[in-house]
Amino acid sequence: MENNLPVNVREYQELAKKALSKMHYDYINGGAEDEHTLRDNIAAYGRILLRPRVLVDVSNIDMSTSLLGYNMPSPIIVAPTGSHKVANPEGEVATAKAAASCNSLMVLSFSSNCRIEEVAASCDAIRFYQLYVFKKRAVSATLVRRAESSGFKAIVLTVDNPMLGRRERDIRNKMVAPDKPNLEGLISLENLDTTDGSQLAKYVRDTMDPSLSWK
Numbered sequence: 001m002e003n004n005l006p007v008n009v010r011e012y013q014e015l016a017k018k019a020l021s022k023m024h025y026d027y028i029n030g031g032a033e034d035e036h037t038l039r040d041n042i043a044a045y046g047r048i049l050l051r052p053r054v055l056v057d058v059s060n061i062d063m064s065t066s067l068l069g070y071n072m073p074s075p076i077i078v079a080p081t082g083s084h085k086v087a088n089p090e091g092e093v094a095t096a097k098a099a100a101s102c103n104s105l106m107v108l109s110f111s112s113n114c115r116i117e118e119v120a121a122s123c124d125a126i127r128f129y130q131l132y133v134f135k136k137r138a139v140s141a142t143l144v145r146r147a148e149s150s151g152f153k154a155i156v157l158t159v160d161n162p163m164l165g166r167r168e169r170d171i172r173n174k175m176v177a178p179d180k181p182n183l184e185g186l187i188s189l190e191n192l193d194t195t196d197g198s199q200l201a202k203y204v205r206d207t208m209d210p211s212l213s214w215k
């Protein structure tokens with residue numbers, strides 16, 4: 001109901017907990033080990049205080065900015081996150097439409113549940129594509145070419161994952177890696193059993209290049 005729309009992130013979080021399976025809620029909401037960093041990241045936002053400058057004319061506010069030369073109405077963009085179909089049957093297509101409707105830039109994750117081409121065709125918008133470096137460099141190269149020919153404007157390279165953090169909730173839930181249709185024919189996702197815990201951890205161990213460095 002219109003009146004009961006969530007008014008802040010915490011309220012969205014409560015709704016998500018009700019709507020999602022435990023495995024998928026924990027995947028989105030969880031962190032590594034004892035989750036000290038996750039808690040501290042949230043606390044860090046609470047430590048930021050805004051000092052208002054009073055008696056300033058704020059009747060016309062312009063928050064617009066640009067990123068790599070692309071103009072946008074505010075400095076808020078959609079960070080790459082994998083597997084949107086765990087939360088919405090339309091997956092990344094729904095996210096792309098939402099981002100486009102407010103002219104926000106979306107970064108599509110390499111581990112999207114929708115194909116690169118499908119997201120590109122769903123609506124007109126500026127989009128970037130996020131990539132990890134795979135052990136098999138040909139996989140990364142193929143994904144870059146597909147993103148380029150689908151009109152994605154930049155590659156966002158994520159380098160924080162030489163190995164996945166020890167996500168204890170995923171291990172306990174025996175997290176099943178959601179579909180990655182963009183990797184079909186490039187990387188086999190068979191044999192990802194969960195006998196040693198999370199499929200996600202095994203997937204990262206098997207496919208991502210932990211030797212990547214500045215050199």
Ligand SMILES: Cc1cc2nc3c(=O)[nH]c(=O)nc-3n(C[C@H](O)[C@H](O)[C@H](O)COP(=O)(O)O)c2cc1C
Pocket residue numbers: 027028029041079080081082109110111130158
């Ligand atoms: C459920 C989930 C999935 C994510 N998937 C990806 C991903 O596929 N690629 C990536 O580069 N970052 C991924 N991230 C990291 C986010 O892009 C972002 O850097 C991180 O959540 C920190 O931002 P925040 O403090 O606003 O959550 C993911 C984060 C979450 C919570």
